[in-house]
Amino acid sequence: MRKKWLLLALFALLALVGCSDPVQDDLLHYVNDEMPELVQEETAIIDLYDSVIGPNHQDDSITYQTLTTEVIPQYVGYMDRVQKVEIETSELREIHENYIDALHLQHSAFLGVVSAIEHQDYGEMDAANAKLHEAGKMMREYQEDVKSLAEEHDVQLKK
Template identity: 50%
Template structure:
């Protein structure tokens, strides 16, 4: 799914924070810890899981059974574990915590869409697929907003973001 691949590439989780000044700012310290220590493995995990979804959708779609099997056996269980890990991230400052909570909400919407796709396949109901696709679109927008919010917070606290 081309849009899903674009979402993954655009994800803030592909960024590394580089300190542009000296300490003393708790938000700055929290941002550095968040992106450099806590989020890199989660970024890799999410990229891998979403890649599995892209491998069975869009141009790569072969049949409902393959998509259903991938969702039930791999994608949904792995994405649920990813969300648990995401929820376990420790954040010290309210400013970053709010942004991270928005990311968790987006991930939960995406997980819900995956479950809806399973239900749609089980019931052979294209209306449910349409609802799931709307949820995926909503989650992607929220991920873009998350990225923008992290970038804005970084700028406000003299932290420079650089891509890997």
């Protein structure tokens, strides 16, 4: 009789484990464990970029120096760390890959700004700004895709 109860309990436990949602588990790990430090790192890099661009622009040499010695090298390291994030499910992996594409486009834009300064070419600067705009759009789409996936799999995201 005891063996029947143990066997029944084991089957009940396996049934509960079998009902778990791998996307939900993956997403929870992603938003709670993988991304928080990376988001902080990206924010710091973008803040550094913003400190020498637009209304904060002082002169081209400061912008050039900051981009080439700080922003771009830090961003390359950041992209490497983002690419190493381990993702188990195809649904989340696809969204994450779109984010990586946005990062690569933004990196290309940073390089375009450097090139525009080197060549004093306003056309290159316009092209770099267009890439920055598109990368920003892609990042907003990534955020919306994460929110949608969270809603589909009953994951509450905090802002």
